[in-house]
Amino acid sequence: MLNRWVVMPTCLPTVLRRCHACASERFRANGKFRVNANHKLLDAWLLVLCTACGDTAKLTVLERMNVRSVRPDLLDRMHGNDPVLAAELLQDPVVLRRNRIALDWDDAWRLDTGGSDHLANDVIDVSVRFEARIPVRPARLIAEGCGLSRAEVERLITEGRLVSAVRLSGKLSGDFTFILKR
Numbered sequence: 814m815l816n817r818w819v820v821m822p823t824c825l826p827t828v829l830r831r832c833h834a835c836a837s838e839r840f841r842a843n844g845k846f847r848v849n850a851n852h853k854l855l856d857a858w859l860l861v862l863c864t865a866c867g868d869t870a871k872l873t874v875l876e877r878m879n880v881r882s883v884r885p886d887l888l889d890r891m892h893g894n895d896p897v898l899a900a901e902l903l904q905d906p907v908v909l910r911r912n913r914i915a916l917d918w919d920d921a922w923r924l925d926t927g928g929s930d931h932l933a934n935d936v937i938d939v940s941v942r943f944e945a946r947i948p949v950r951p952a953r954l955i956a957e958g959c960g961l962s963r964a965e966v967e968r969l970i971t972e973g974r975l976v977s978a979v980r981l982s983g984k985l986s987g988d989f990t991f992i993l994k995r
Contacts, residue, residue: 814938815938815940816926816938816939816940817939817940817942818924818925818926818927818939818940818941818942818954818958819924819925819941819942819943820923820924820925820941820943820944820945820947820949820954821923821925821944822900822918822921822922822944822945822947823920823921823922823923824921825841825842825843825844825896825899825900825903825921826842826903826917826918826921826947827839827840827841827916827917827919827921828841828861828872828914828915828916828917829914829916829917830861830870830912830913832863832865834863834866834868835863835865835866837863837864837865837866839863839864839865839917840861840862840863840870841861841862841864842859842861842862842899842903843860843861843862843899844896844898844899845859845860845899846858846859846874846892847860847871848888848891848892850880853879853881854877854880855875855877855878855879855880855883855888856873856875856876856877856878857873857874857875857891858871858872858873858874859871859872859874859902859903859908860872872902872914873911873912874891874902900945903916904945904946918947918949922947922949924954924957924958926958934995935994935995936992936993936994936995937959937992937993937995938990938992939955939958939990939991939992939993940990941954941988941990942988943986943987946986946987947986948984948985948986949984949985949986950982950983950984951979951981951982951991952966952967952970952981952982955975955991959993969993970982974993974994974995975991975992975993975994977989977990977991977992978990
């Protein structure tokens with residue numbers, strides 16, 4: 814029987830960027846936007862707050878865009894400070910690259926295994942689905958989901974009793990499956 818696990822965000826990730834006021838490197842996004850119009854051109858930013866001093870920084874979302882080229886629903890969502898839009902934009906590679914930021918997902922996600930019924934089986938077949946692009950080590954997910962230590966998971970990989978079509982070392986942020994033979 815195939816078990817389905819889901820990695821889901823619990824809050825917005827921490828934005829890693831240097832603060833100009835206090836030299837801290839951690840910002841918290843609160844889902845607020847600032848939109849500025851200059852004649853027919855729009856600029857839009859996602860506002861983030863320094864976790865140390867509270868100073869506000871702006872992450873560029875739109876820059877000198879013609880008003881007619883911006884979807885009205887996107888503009889409405891920015892004016893409404895839509896937190897779902899903030900989450901989507903924080904995961905957008907273009908926004909990350911443009912603003913030269915990285916995300917820290919520590920303590921911003923959880924694993925839903927659907928219960929612990931699978932732990933009694935000799936062979937566990939699991940499909941892991943990510944609701945957001947959250948980079949996590951597969952060994953950590955497997956250890957957490959199966960109640961094992963990470964060292965034990967590494968040993969099972971080495972022995973060939975934990976197999977997957979994807980590499981289980983490093984970090985993944987995309988769906989994968991694995992089979993664990995106890």
